[in-house]
Amino acid sequence: MNRIPTAPLLLGLAGLIPFVWGALTYLSDPLAQWGLSNLGSRFIGPYVQLFYGSVILSFMSGVLWGFATKASGTQAAIGYALSVIPALWAFFMTGGGPVTAGLNLMFGFAGLLILDFAFSRWRLTPAWWMNLRVLLTTIVLACLAVGVFL
Incomplete structure (x- = not known):
């Protein structure tokens, strides 16, 4: 069964808030002004997305490291090596x-x-991992694209 359990789905969707908020404040000047006044410049537009995105890539390195612990031998070594790439990239x-x-x-x-x-x-x-990751990644990429391409 590939149905995403409720807790990971809700937490994953909640984790999108800074990406969506950043895109919205990039697209809406009144929202950006409200955010600037109430939250500060670091928490609007691409700045919240960039900082939070770096944090999430690093977090995901830890998740992959955890998955690598389920492997053994060469596969484990490869898994551990691959798991650090997102944090290093960030x-x-x-x-x-x-x-x-x-x-x-x-x-x-x-x-x-x-x-x-x-x-x-x-x-x-x-079994449900890829369903969750495709959903979240699609939304993250769309939100980041606002700051990159608009």
């Missing part, structure tokens, strides 16, 4: 201004989805 590739950083985050999240697929193919993830 660390090295999110500088250079909001457009470059946003584009690099998009590549990072797309790459993460490929890693999710590999771990899923190795049967290290729950």
Whole structure:
């Protein structure tokens, strides 16, 4: 059964809030002004997306590391090595201004989805994992695209 359990689904959707909020404040000047006045400049537009996106890529490295613990031998070693890529990507590739950083985050999240697929193919993830990851990644990429392409 590939139905996403309620708790991971709700937590995953809640984790999209900074991405969606960033896109909305990029698209709506009144919303951006409200956010600036009430939350500060770091919590609007692409800035909240970039900072939070870096955090989430690092978090996902930890998730993949956890999946790697289910493997053994060479597969485990490969899993551990692959699991650190998203955090390293976030660390090295999110500088250079909001457009470059946003584009690099998009590549990072797309790459993460490929890693999710590999771990899923190795049967290290729950059966519903890819359903959740495709949903969340699609929304993240759409939100980041607002700051990169508009």
